[in-house]
Each structure stands twice: as C-alpha cells, then as structure tokens.
Amino acid sequence: MITVNGSPHPWHDGMTVRKILEEKRYTFPLLVVRIDGRLVPRSDYGETTVPDGADVDVMHLMSGG
Amino acid sequence: MTDTGFDVAGLKASHRPVSEFRYEKRPVVAGYNDRTLYVNVGDGRIAEKPVSADTRAKFTGGKGYGLKLLWDAVTPATKWNDPENEVNIATGPVGGNTNYPGSGKSIVVSISPTTGIPIDCNVGGYFGPFLKFSGFDALELQGRAERDVIVYIDGDEGVVKIFEAPGEAVDSHVLAEQMVAMFARDENDRQHISSVSAGSGAENSLIGCLNFSFYDKRRKVARLKQAGRGGIGTVFRDKKIKAVVVKYSSLDVTSNNPADLAKLQETGLKLHREIIELDDQQCRMREIGTAHLTEIMNEYDLLPTCNYKFGSSPDAEGINSHAFSAIVTHGLPDGCWYGCTMACAKAADGFELATGPYKGHKVTVDGPEYETVAGCGANIGVFDPRVVLELNFYCDTYGIDTISFGTSTAFIMECWENGILDSDRTGGLEITWGNGPAALELLHRIGRGEGFGLVAGLGVRRMKAYFAEHYGADPKFLQDIGCECKGLEYSQYVSKESLAQQGGYSMALKGPQHDEAWLIFMDMVNNRIPTFEDKAEALYYFPMFRTWFGLQGLCKLPWNDIEPADNASTDEPAKVPEHVDNYLAIYKAVTGNDLDREGLIRQSARVYNFQKVFCIRMGKGRRIDDLPPYRMVGPVTVEEYESRADRYDKQLREQVGVDPSGMDTPAKIAALRAYREDRYEKLQDAVYKRKGWTREGIPTIETLQDLGIDYPEVVEVVKPLL
Incomplete structure (x- = not known):
C-alpha cells in the first residue's frame, strides 16, 4: 500500500509514477509529483518506480479563467 | 462575418450631434495619464477629471479607479437603472504594453441589475489600451439619454463626441462592423477602431453583457470579447448607449511610455519563449x-x-x-x-x-x-x-x-x-x-x-x-x-467536494465567479489545505493576488496557464513564483516604482476592502449574503446522492461519524447536509478573521486604517455595524 495525496492506494510491483496517474485518472497536465519528498521530473514519470509504502504527492496546479 | 451589409453614408446622415469636447493630447507617462474622462449621456456633459495623488496611490488603476469613481457617483439608495449609476471602464498602468503577454485588459464596473452591488468584469479587446493612449486612465459613463446615442472618442484628434444614432444596429456583431466601417479611413485603419456595445438581449433582460471589439485584420472581422458578468450590458442599454467607440492610430512599443523599456522587453521575451516552447505540452492554450x-x-x-x-x-x-x-x-x-x-x-x-x-x-x-x-x-x-x-x-x-x-x-x-x-x-x-x-x-x-x-x-x-x-x-x-x-x-465548476471552493465562490465580493479563487485541486485533489485556517489562508492570498490583475489591466491566464519548466522545483509551485517576480519586474519597468510581493498584496487589499465596504454601503456584503445554495455544497436530491452513494456513504462513516447502513437516502442527505453546512459556517469564521473582518463580515476600523483607506465616508459605512 502507498499513500497518494494523503489517501491509501494499492501498490503493485514495478509501479511507476505514470501508472499511478493512470490509476488515479489524473489527466491534468500541470502536475508536480514528489515521492517521499523527492521531486520527479515530468520526463521521468514512465521510468520512475514507486516503492511499497511510499508517500506520493501529486500536486495539481491551477489553470483556467 | 458576412451577410450584414449596411449603408454607412445613410447611417451618418441620420446622426444628430448632442455635444462635443476637445482636449489637449498628452503623452502617457510611465503608464499613467493622471486624468479620466467623464461623459454624461443624459445632459451631454463631457469633461476631463484629474486623478489626485492620493487616488493614484491608494487605488492604483483599473478596477480601483473604476470603483472609486463609482463610489463618488452613487448613493446607498442608487439602483442599477438610476441615471447616476455608471458604467466605468479602465485599464491600469501596466495595461496596453505590447511586450508582456496578456496586457490588454479593460476592467468594467457598475452597480449590477442582478445583485444591486458593484460588479466588475475583466475583458480583452483593444478598447482599454486605446482609451489610455487617447489620453484617459478611465472612462466614466453616467446619465440616461432619451434616444439611442453613440459616444466617439477620437484619440488621434483629441475630440470626444456624443451623437444620436437612430439607424445603427443594436446587436453587437453587426454594430461592431458598422463602427469599424464608419470611423476607419480605409482597410488598414480598421485595426485602430475598438467599440463597446451590448445588444437586444441586454435591453430585454437583466443578464446583459458588454462586447469589446478588436479588429482581426487577417480575418477582416471585428471580433468580440465579453465583459460578461452581472448585467453591465443591461445598464449600458438602459442608458440608451448603442456604442462607445475609440480610435487610436499611433500604437507602438513606446505608447505606454515605460520607465524602462529594455527591462519590459526582456521580461516579456522570457515569457514569449516559455509559451512557445511549453504550451503544446501543458494547456494547449494556443490551440484551443x-x-x-x-x-x-x-x-x-x-x-x-x-x-x-x-x-x-x-x-x-x-x-x-x-x-x-x-x-x-x-x-x-x-x-x-x-x-x-x-x-x-x-x-x-x-x-x-x-x-x-x-x-x-x-x-x-x-x-x-x-x-x-x-x-x-x-x-x-x-x-x-x-x-x-x-x-x-x-x-x-x-x-x-x-x-x-x-x-x-x-x-x-x-x-x-x-x-x-x-x-x-x-x-x-x-x-x-x-x-x-x-x-x-x-x-x-x-x-x-x-x-x-x-x-x-x-x-x-x-x-x-x-x-x-x-x-x-x-x-x-x-x-x-x-x-x-x-x-x-454561479460560473461553471461543481464545488460540492471542495469546501474551500464553496467559500471561493460564495464569499467572492461580487458574487460566485471563480476569478477570486479557484482552489478545487488544491483542496479536493491535492489535500494541501486540510484545516479551516489553511483554507482561509488560501482564501486570503489568492483573491488578493488575483485582484492585482484587475488593477493593472492584465490577463490572469499567462500567470498560471503556462508554467516555467522548473516551476515544480520551487517552494510554492501553485503560486508560480517566477511569474510573480515577472509581474513585479514589469510593474517597475512601466511605472519606475519598486514593488515587492508584500506590496503587491497590499495594493490589492486596499481595493478589495474598499469594494467590500462598497457592497455593505449598498446593503449587502454581510455574512448572510455569503451563504451558498445547498446544490453548490452537497447533494440536494435522492437522485444526486445515489449517483455517488459510495462517496457520500464513506464520508458519513469517516467524517460525520454516522453509520449509513439502515438509513434511507433522505436521512443520509440530511445528516450530510448538517455536517457540511456547519463546516461552511466555520470556514466563514476563519476567512473573515484572516481578512481582518468581524464575524459578521465587516472590515474593522483597524483593517481600514492599516490599509490607509479609513476615509471618513468609508468608516461611516462600517462603524454602525461594529
């Protein structure tokens, strides 16, 4: 189990940041992702794996009128 | 636009002059003219008014100027359709520069037909900048004409005219084309014309908007941007104004006469590059x-x-x-x-x-x-x-x-x-x-x-x-x-699952428009502002920060619909710190005056609190006026609840402390409602406290003194309520 934005979320082996975003249906383009406080560059979402027990912060910025 | 042919010569022949005013043309100095234009379409008076040093220092420009002029024009008894109500249009000191993206906004204020309090709208198009470069930081429209009129501001010649205009269209897509054809010498001159107009719906409803035109020389069409909210178009047509037109032909990068053009260009160039390189991967603003x-x-x-x-x-x-x-x-x-x-x-x-x-x-x-x-x-x-x-x-x-x-x-x-x-x-x-x-x-x-x-x-x-x-x-x-x-x-976001946005909407001074604060992601998705105090801080900072765009004549979109490549690594990415620093830089580059982040918020807080007192002066602006309809807070109907029953049942168990099993849906709705309405009241307490207001939502004398807006007529409004 991991924590995503303060809520528990099931973990599985090889889970990447991109997979979390897909599972959470986080489609907004302006995101800031941190794993246990460490910033993950947007270009690395597909390759960065998330360890079991991680605290994942997916910060959505704002846009629109 | 095609199929709307019209006879310009015939239209001109039907005009009847009402009044004319000639003024001395002067260059803008560091973003300011320090004078405004007063037009009374009822009695034909046209005059220029100086802007005092105090007004400039306290109200900055844009919405601040519009509200100050409106305050001076009306009384607590003024209704939207009284002749003394005004439609005021202003840009701000930074507005009109052509170097930094999003710098062409006009801010319109009036007493709203639907709310009875001041409404403000931030709108694109060329009118505000052309008005400024024609010589005026704001335009004040007052009175009510007996017959339809057009107000024409010729910034090239230094003349303002009111004339009766019986033949022109009322609907904006036709009227804007007529104004371009009427006042431009030739095709190339059309881009120098901008008009403000409403339409037949504005005169037959209370939800009228204004259209601000800009001539698209590639499409060869007068296009329209809207000052939409609160029925200002209805006020405009009630005054029998068909259009206000401005012409200015000498626009260049020095028109705003910035104190430091090189710095302005440098800061603008940085953002131009950012947009070109990153927008396609971010918000696709240029595409759609x-x-x-x-x-x-x-x-x-x-x-x-x-x-x-x-x-x-x-x-x-x-x-x-x-x-x-x-x-x-x-x-x-x-x-x-x-x-x-x-x-x-x-x-x-x-x-x-x-x-x-x-x-x-x-x-x-x-x-x-x-x-x-x-x-x-x-x-x-x-x-x-x-x-x-x-x-x-x-x-x-x-x-x-x-x-x-x-x-x-x-x-x-x-x-x-x-x-x-x-x-x-x-x-x-x-x-x-x-x-x-x-x-x-x-x-x-x-x-x-x-x-x-x-x-x-x-x-x-x-x-x-x-x-x-x-x-x-x-x-x-x-x-x-x-x-x-x-x-x-309300504008168009569902706020049920974000308490902060419920407050962002219903505590917004003019009514539930999202341009004070849009906190849904920060609150509901990011879970970044969990306590009432956290939410109150967000409902202090963002409304104050965003008010600043309206003081300067700026668009909000280039602030956070594009972000620097390294924004994620900053301490507060939601505030887009590099762009905030850009704003401080362009403000200084235009006006020559230093401004820091705290000073920016103070500029806004003065006008924001002035507007709050203005609402109270007009009979609203109190705690009871900030209560939302329950539809924007939680599920009203059985259908609504049951469409997201898992979510709401979970909330009853985990947040409300109620076991939903065995309860029927109306009972669940009632339990959730009691919980959510109580939390909204607690949010009101926290927000008012953070803003320096009483529990009833009244700014204290100390707050007004701290901001330097403790004018006798302002204090007089709040004193009986403290």
Whole structure:
C-alpha cells in the first residue's frame, strides 16, 4: 500500500509514477509529483518506480479563467 | 462575418450631434495619464477629471479607479437603472504594453441589475489600451439619454463626441462592423477602431453583457470579447448607449511610455519563449484556449451537468476540446491584444447559423471558452458542439452573458423536470435536459423580450421568487437548486467536494465567479489545505493576488496557464513564483516604482476592502449574503446522492461519524447536509478573521486604517455595524 495525496492506494510491483496517474485518472497536465519528498521530473514519470509504502504527492496546479 | 451589409453614408446622415469636447493630447507617462474622462449621456456633459495623488496611490488603476469613481457617483439608495449609476471602464498602468503577454485588459464596473452591488468584469479587446493612449486612465459613463446615442472618442484628434444614432444596429456583431466601417479611413485603419456595445438581449433582460471589439485584420472581422458578468450590458442599454467607440492610430512599443523599456522587453521575451516552447505540452492554450478544460473537469467530476447535479457525463466527449478544435480555425494569431503569444481567443469562421434572425448567415464565432462550453453545454445537457457555438454566437451578439444564460437555463430545466414548469408556462417551449433547439428558442425570446424569455432574462434569483409566487413552487427547494449567490449566477465548476471552493465562490465580493479563487485541486485533489485556517489562508492570498490583475489591466491566464519548466522545483509551485517576480519586474519597468510581493498584496487589499465596504454601503456584503445554495455544497436530491452513494456513504462513516447502513437516502442527505453546512459556517469564521473582518463580515476600523483607506465616508459605512 502507498499513500497518494494523503489517501491509501494499492501498490503493485514495478509501479511507476505514470501508472499511478493512470490509476488515479489524473489527466491534468500541470502536475508536480514528489515521492517521499523527492521531486520527479515530468520526463521521468514512465521510468520512475514507486516503492511499497511510499508517500506520493501529486500536486495539481491551477489553470483556467 | 458576412451577410450584414449596411449603408454607412445613410447611417451618418441620420446622426444628430448632442455635444462635443476637445482636449489637449498628452503623452502617457510611465503608464499613467493622471486624468479620466467623464461623459454624461443624459445632459451631454463631457469633461476631463484629474486623478489626485492620493487616488493614484491608494487605488492604483483599473478596477480601483473604476470603483472609486463609482463610489463618488452613487448613493446607498442608487439602483442599477438610476441615471447616476455608471458604467466605468479602465485599464491600469501596466495595461496596453505590447511586450508582456496578456496586457490588454479593460476592467468594467457598475452597480449590477442582478445583485444591486458593484460588479466588475475583466475583458480583452483593444478598447482599454486605446482609451489610455487617447489620453484617459478611465472612462466614466453616467446619465440616461432619451434616444439611442453613440459616444466617439477620437484619440488621434483629441475630440470626444456624443451623437444620436437612430439607424445603427443594436446587436453587437453587426454594430461592431458598422463602427469599424464608419470611423476607419480605409482597410488598414480598421485595426485602430475598438467599440463597446451590448445588444437586444441586454435591453430585454437583466443578464446583459458588454462586447469589446478588436479588429482581426487577417480575418477582416471585428471580433468580440465579453465583459460578461452581472448585467453591465443591461445598464449600458438602459442608458440608451448603442456604442462607445475609440480610435487610436499611433500604437507602438513606446505608447505606454515605460520607465524602462529594455527591462519590459526582456521580461516579456522570457515569457514569449516559455509559451512557445511549453504550451503544446501543458494547456494547449494556443490551440484551443480555455476549452481544453472541458475533458479535465469531466474527468475530475467537476464539469457541471444538469444544473450542477453531477460533475461528469459519458456524453461529454461530444463537447470536449477536440470537438471544438475540429471546428475553430487554426494557424491564425488569436491574441485579443498585441504581443500576446498565448493567443487563446479562438474563433470558428464561416459558421452557418441554423436559427434566429441571422439564420443562414455565415459568421465568425469567438470562442467558445470553457465557461460557455460547460454552461451552454453540459449544464443544460447539451453535448452538440454546433448548438453550443450557436448559443455562444447569439448570446454574444444579443449582449447576454453565456454563464448566466447557461445557469439560468439549467435551473429552468430542473424546474421543468420537477413539474414547476410546463409548456403552458413557457409559451410552448419544452425546456428539457438536452433540448438544444428549445434552449436556442428561449435565447431568441430573451433577445426579443418576448413571453417566457422575459422571465428567464430576470436571472435565477428573481425566477425563484416568481415561480414561488406564481406557480406555488416550494421556495426552499428553489433556493436549494437555484445556483446563484447575492443574485449572480454561479460560473461553471461543481464545488460540492471542495469546501474551500464553496467559500471561493460564495464569499467572492461580487458574487460566485471563480476569478477570486479557484482552489478545487488544491483542496479536493491535492489535500494541501486540510484545516479551516489553511483554507482561509488560501482564501486570503489568492483573491488578493488575483485582484492585482484587475488593477493593472492584465490577463490572469499567462500567470498560471503556462508554467516555467522548473516551476515544480520551487517552494510554492501553485503560486508560480517566477511569474510573480515577472509581474513585479514589469510593474517597475512601466511605472519606475519598486514593488515587492508584500506590496503587491497590499495594493490589492486596499481595493478589495474598499469594494467590500462598497457592497455593505449598498446593503449587502454581510455574512448572510455569503451563504451558498445547498446544490453548490452537497447533494440536494435522492437522485444526486445515489449517483455517488459510495462517496457520500464513506464520508458519513469517516467524517460525520454516522453509520449509513439502515438509513434511507433522505436521512443520509440530511445528516450530510448538517455536517457540511456547519463546516461552511466555520470556514466563514476563519476567512473573515484572516481578512481582518468581524464575524459578521465587516472590515474593522483597524483593517481600514492599516490599509490607509479609513476615509471618513468609508468608516461611516462600517462603524454602525461594529
């Protein structure tokens, strides 16, 4: 189990940041992702794996009128 | 725009001069003229007014100037349709520069027909900058003419004229073209003309908007941007003003006469590069503008669907950004002011109208913006992009606010669903969810001021009273589902799962528009502001920060619809710190004055609190006026609750401390409601405290003194309430 934005979320082996975003249906383009406080560059979402027990912060910025 | 031929010579021949005023042309100095223009269309007076040093220091410009002039013009007893009410238009000191994207905004203020308090709108188009470069930091329109007039400001010649104009069109897409043809010498001169107009719907409803034009020389069309909210177009037509036109032909990068042009250019260039390099991967503003939000809001259950009952629909794909991207014209620069690389003012060209007085005409439709897609689409159950575009076009040309029209129509449809309305009461219109033709016909009837259109054009608050009085509807149910606060219709986001956004909406000074604060992601998704105090801090910072755009003549979009590549690594990425620093840099580059982050917030806080006291002066602005309809807080109906039963049952267990098993749905709704309404009250307490107001929402004397706006007439308003 991991924590995503303060809520528990099931973990599985090889889970990447991109997979979390897909599972959470986080489609907004302006995101800031941190794993246990460490910033993950947007270009690395597909390759960065998330360890079991991680605290994942997916910060959505704002846009629109 | 085609098929709207007209006889300019004939129109001119029908004009009758009312008055004329010549003024000394002077260059702008570091973003300011230090004078404003006063026009009274009732008695023909035209005059220039100096701006005092105190007014400039305390009110900065833009909305600040507009509100100060309006305060001085009205009394607590003034109603929207009294001649002393004004329509004031101003840009700010930074506004009109052509170096930094999003620098062409005008801010319009008036006493609103729907709320009775000051309303403000931030609008694109060329008018505000041209007005400034013609010699005036603000325009004050007062009085009521007996017959239709046009006000013409010739910034090239230094002359202002009022003349009666019986022949010109009222609807904006025709009138804007007429103004361009009438006042331009030749095709090249057309880009130097900008007009403000409303439309037939604005004179027949309370939800009228203003259209600000900018001439698109590539399309050869006068395009329109809207000052939409709160019925300012209705005030404009009540004054019998058909158009206010400005002409200015000498625009260049020095027109605003900045103190440090090189720094301004350098800062602007940095953002131009950022937009060009990153926008395609971020918000696609250059491709489709704010309409990119539709599918995102749908995905996050935030897209208002069927009068905000739901936050998504499986049919929303029909009106997503790709549907509109296939219709709008690409490859043309779409900035609504010079130098805006973001260029998000999209347009569909050659759009053939299927209904109404212009049926068969092929027109250019500006937009649609997200709010229009949601309001004239999902919120009324319409998922056909061509219906949305046609509603968009007719709202604009009739001078009707697309947001208020959408929210009002959604309310009407839910009243139909609940048997409050039927075809006898609507004049034969079956105004049911998704009935696009009926929505269009309703709009035409508002435009014509005919039958049920007159009722719909009153807006949601007055319709609630009307349906209760005339049709025996339950006032409590109407209050719950009628999405207005202070008399203004909500804009288009579902706020049920974000307490902070409930406050952002209903504590907004003018009424529930999202331009004070949009905190849904920060609150609901990020879980970043969990306590009442956290939310209150966000509801202090963001409204103050965003107020600043309206003081300066700036657009909000280049602040956070594009972000620097390294924004994620900053301490507070939600504030986009590099862009905040850009604003401080361009402010100094234009005015020559230093400003830090704290100073920026103080500039806003002065005007924000002044506006708050202004609302109180006009009889609102108190705690009770900040209460939202329950539809914007939680599920009103069984259908609504059960559509997201897992979510709400979980909340009952984990947040409310109630076991939902064994409870029927009405009992669950009641338990959740008691919990949510209590939390909203606690949020009010926290926000008012953070803003330096009493528990009743009244700014304290100390707050006014600290901001330097403790003028006797301001203190006099709040003192009896403390």
